[in-house]
Amino acid sequence: MAEGTKDEGTRFDAIVVGAGFAGLYMSHRLREAGKTCRVYEAGTDVGGTWYWNRYPGARCDAESLAYSFSFSPALEDEWEWSERYATQPEILRYLGHVADRFDLRRDIRFERRVERAVYDEAACEWTVTTDGGDVARAPVVVMATGCLSVPLVPEIPGLADFEGPKFYTGAWPHEGVDFAGRRVGVIGTGSSAIQAIPVIAAQAAALTVFQRTPNFSVPAHNHALDPDWLADFKKHYREHRRFHRLGLASGFGDLEIEPKEFEPLMNSALEPDDETFDAICEQFWQTGGAIFLRVAQDMMTDEKANARVADFVHRKIRETVKDPETAEALCPRSYPMGTKRLCVDTDYYATFNRENVRLVDLQKSPIDRITATGVRLGGDADEEIELDSLVLATGFDAMTGALSKIDVRGVGGGTLADKWAAGPRAYLGFMVSDFPNLFTITGPGSPSVLSNMVTSIEQHVDLVMDCLAEMEARGARTVAADGEAEEGWVAHVNEAASATLMPKAGSWYLGANVPGKPRVFMPYVAGVGIYRQICEGIVEDGWRGFSFA
Ligand code: N01
Numbered sequence: 001m002a003e004g005t006k007d008e009g010t011r012f013d014a015i016v017v018g019a020g021f022a023g024l025y026m027s028h029r030l031r032e033a034g035k036t037c038r039v040y041e042a043g044t045d046v047g048g049t050w051y052w053n054r055y056p057g058a059r060c061d062a063e064s065l066a067y068s069f070s071f072s073p074a075l076e077d078e079w080e081w082s083e084r085y086a087t088q089p090e091i092l093r094y095l096g097h098v099a100d101r102f103d104l105r106r107d108i109r110f111e112r113r114v115e116r117a118v119y120d121e122a123a124c125e126w127t128v129t130t131d132g133g134d135v136a137r138a139p140v141v142v143m144a145t146g147c148l149s150v151p152l153v154p155e156i157p158g159l160a161d162f163e164g165p166k167f168y169t170g171a172w173p174h175e176g177v178d179f180a181g182r183r184v185g186v187i188g189t190g191s192s193a194i195q196a197i198p199v200i201a202a203q204a205a206a207l208t209v210f211q212r213t214p215n216f217s218v219p220a221h222n223h224a225l226d227p228d229w230l231a232d233f234k235k236h237y238r239e240h241r242r243f244h245r246l247g248l249a250s251g252f253g254d255l256e257i258e259p260k261e262f263e264p265l266m267n268s269a270l271e272p273d274d275e276t277f278d279a280i281c282e283q284f285w286q287t288g289g290a291i292f293l294r295v296a297q298d299m300m301t302d303e304k305a306n307a308r309v310a311d312f313v314h315r316k317i318r319e320t321v322k323d324p325e326t327a328e329a330l331c332p333r334s335y336p337m338g339t340k341r342l343c344v345d346t347d348y349y350a351t352f353n354r355e356n357v358r359l360v361d362l363q364k365s366p367i368d369r370i371t372a373t374g375v376r377l378g379g380d381a382d383e384e385i386e387l388d389s390l391v392l393a394t395g396f397d398a399m400t401g402a403l404s405k406i407d408v409r410g411v412g413g414g415t416l417a418d419k420w421a422a423g424p425r426a427y428l429g430f431m432v433s434d435f436p437n438l439f440t441i442t443g444p445g446s447p448s449v450l451s452n453m454v455t456s457i458e459q460h461v462d463l464v465m466d467c468l469a470e471m472e473a474r475g476a477r478t479v480a481a482d483g484e485a486e487e488g489w490v491a492h493v494n495e496a497a498s499a500t501l502m503p504k505a506g507s508w509y510l511g512a513n514v515p516g517k518p519r520v521f522m523p524y525v526a527g528v529g530i531y532r533q534i535c536e537g538i539v540e541d542g543w544r545g546f547s548f549a
Contacts, residue, residue, distance in 0.1 A: 007134040012036045014140040015128045017114045017406070019104075020048015022144035022441040022457045024095065025069060025281035028102050029465050033398040038138070039104075040130050042113040046099045046462060048146050050091045052056045055192060055393070057199035058088035061220070061290060061344035062452045065233060067091075069098065070241045070458060077234060083343070085222045085289075109134065113310050116407040117141055119288035119436065124477040126437065139477065141401060142439045142464060145458075147449050149157050150401030154187065154394040155515060158376075162390055169196060169393040179203040182388040185375055187367075189215050193393035194343040198351045200391065205356065208385050210375065212362045214332040215341035216313055269296035269305035273304030280311040291339045301499045308335040313337065320349040327352075329361040335505035341449075352480070360385070398508040399444045399522045410435035423511070423520030425490050427481035427545055428535060430460060436480035439464045444522040445493050449509070459532055467546070476548035485545025497521035 008417035014030050016023045019041035030037040060067050064081035079094060083307040086094070098107050112130040119126050126141045128134075138529060152169030153159070159166075167177060169192040184204040186193055189211045201207045227433045234238070265280050272280065284295045298305040312330040321327035330349060332340075351357055360377065368378030374386040397404075400420060408416035411434045419425065419434065429446025431439060441460045442448035448456055473480055497503055503521050510519045524531055538544045 006132060007038060007136040010038070010136050011136040012038045012136060014038075014142060015117075015126065015136055015138040016142045016144050017117075017128075018048055018144035018146060018149075018402075019043070019046045019099075019108050019110075020050070020096070020110070020144065020146055021069075021454055022146070022461065023048070024098055024102075024104055025071065025109075025144075026105050026142050026144055026441065026464065027463045028071075029461055031104075031107070033465060033468070035468075037107050038136050039108040040112040040114050040128070040134070041108055041110050044110050045096070046105070046108070047095050047529045048144075049148060050088055050095060051151070052151075052171055053169060053192070054174065054176070055167070055169040055196045055391075056177075056203075057195040057197075057346075058169075058172075058192070059083075059085050059091055059195065059222070060088075060091060061085060061191065062454075063289070064090075064225075065230075065240070066244050067454050068094065069454060070237075070244075073237070075101065076237050080227075080230065081225060083222055083224055085220055097542045115161055115407075116198060117438070118407075118409045118413075119411065119438070121411060124437070140437045140439070140468065142441060143406075143443070144441045145402035145406075147399045147442055147453070148396040148420050149483060150397040150405060152395050152397055152514065154392065156187070156367055156370055156418075158371055159224065161372050162370050162387075163372045164388050164390060166390045166392060169193070170396060173336070177389075179389060181205050183386060184208070184389045184391060185210060185283035185385065185387040186376075186393055188395065188496055189213070190395055191215075191341060191343045192395075193391075195350045196391065197357075198345070198347045201351045201354055201357050207354075207357045208360055208375075208387065209330065209352075209357065210360050210362055210367065213334065213340075214330050215340060215343050216310070216332050216337045217345045217348050218313070219278035219288045219292070220344045220346050222346055232422040244452060244528075245459070245532060249370065252304040268298045268302070269277040269308045270298070271301070277308065278312065281309065285312075285316065289344055290342050293342055300336075300338055300502065303336060303501060303504075306338070306501060310337040317349055320352050320353075326359050327360055329364075336501040339502050339505035340507045341509070347431070360540060395508055395513050397514050398511070398518070399449065400511070400517075401514075403440065403443075406440070408435065410549060411439070424522060425486055427486040427489050428531075428538070429493075429524065430463060430477070430535075431481035431546070433481045433483040433486045436478040440469075444520075445489060445524055447524050447526070447528050447531050448522075448523060450523045455528055459528070459535070463535060463539075467543070470543060475547045478549045479543075480547050480549075482545050482547055489545075493524050494521060496525045500525055 013035035016026050016039040019039050023039050027037050027039050041486050042052045064086035112132040114130050116129045125137050125139050151168045183206045185208045187210045284292045317330050318327045365377040365379045365381035368376045374384050376384045404417050424444035426443045426445045429443040440457050451459050510521050511517035
């Protein structure tokens with residue numbers, strides 16, 4: 001339980017849960033509008049996902065000049081990003097700077113995990129309680145809880161028996177970990193592992209990577225930002241930001257090629273002859289980053305087109321990884337490329353050429369159990385791998401995890417957990433019917449994790465402020481999503497996903513990584529530009545689908 005002053009029935013205009021990008025910007029906008037606000041944050045400082053994910057090699061896979069706030073040109077001007085893709089410590093420093101610059105810390109209570117939020121229909125007010133004993137009331141609650149903030153503990157027999165240190169990438173020790181001279185095992189090969197593995201391999205005596213499903217990864221081609229280039233870029237920042245908000249790239253950036261060429265280069269990956277096809281793919285590969293998925297218009301809709309691009313990546317893996325068996329095991333084949341989150345790496349595949357690195361293909365040799373001193377493989381392997389340290393890069397209960405952990409009770413005392421028992425339902429991913437005056441920043445049903453999160457966060461926070469202004473203009477005390485509008489939106493989100501290859505992988509987008517979680521494709525696939533236009537249309541139509549009372 002946290003020390004310090006407690007809120008004891010204190011009333012605010014709004015309560016914000018979380019002090020990452022979303023919570024910070026939300027509290028800034030509320031403050032600017034003259035509203036009182038309390039932010040509760042479980043960590044000891046600001047940062048959200050960047051506070052917790054401190055594993056070696058952690059950096060953002062959206063470009064720093066795009067993955068940063070756009071609301072303040074002065075902030076843009078004064079902050080100097082040092083690299084194309086910022087490291088976790090640099091992003092955390094940036095968020096600390098934002099908190100100080102806009103004097104946001106005074107509204108934040110740290111080391112407070114929100115446990116309950118209960119709506120009182122008569123008073124049109126929420127009561128929020130924390131594990132630090134705070135009780136606070138506000139007409140408005142904003143959930144800025146993040147999409148990837150609840151690390152998963154995998155169900156692997158014997159996990160508790162391991163006697164050496166265990167580290168979760170999503171909750172890494174703040175003091176750092178020295179792997180020098182140690183025999184390290186990494187379980188998982190998602191984005192976190194793919195960033196951590198090359199760095200751990202360079203430190204450890206031996207590294208064993210336990211891979212259940214190989215992931216597609218493209219090179220980051222990260223580099224320091226040239227000060228002259230940066231100064232020139234900043235002259236056109238507004239134009240770039242407009243592109244991030246409205247472009248097809250889901251706000252990711254891809255600054256080295258935009259805004260001049262943001263259309264995919266191939267209408268269909270099936271059209272060009274082999275030489276042209278390879279040359280275009282190579283151009284994208286050399287550019288680096290998640291833009292690779294835009295190499296062809298039909299990349300995410302046509303399985304054959306996707307397979308042709310995947311084959312290019314398989315060839316790249318085979319060219320890089322010297323041991324043919326390891327190279328084959330690293331080639332993803334069980335799902336179309338991009339239907340699991342594309343990873344962006346620095347030297348991931350080349351790391352498997354190191355003498356001290358071994359890949360264990362769990363498809364062939366599954367983990368039988370974890371023992372006190374290592375990992376026992378079953379199947380044909382029947383082998384025990386001795387380990388000193390274990391790294392679990394096993395992912396998150398994504399998008400709904402953080403919200404489901406809070407006991408949220410809306411109209412009639414109904415809980416959010418019950419409402420979402422068969423999968424999340426939210427209007428625009430922004431409000432949930434029966435939960436008036438409660439906003440979900442980048443909630444399920446919005447582009448969120450398929451976009452540059454900062455672009456999407458700013459749009460949702462601005463929409464909250466517009467919604468509060470509309471309430472005031474109408475003299476309303478409550479706003480709520482209509483059940484029918486919500487049903488329609490959920491159907492549209494599913495339909496949009498079904499028109500693509502996205503549901504074809506057992507991904508965390510679908511909740512497939514969490515045993516027992518209903519399989520519903522959670523993010524909205526159509527991109528930030530289209531989503532923004534839809535939201536603007538709804539507002540112009542007098543907030544269609546929302547009821548003010
Ligand atoms: O998690 P993941 P992550 N036995 O869920 C494996 C964002 N992010 O933390 O695929 C063995 O992707 C699991 O295997 P499988 C980004 O959006 C961004 O890496 O389920 N293995 C998988 O390989 C990303 O997508 C950045 O078969 C087990 C891995 O663990 C998201 O966070 C950096 C297992 C989990 O991969 C999540 O990434 C990092 C078991 N029992 C993360 N259980 C950047 O901005 C799970 N696995 C760069």
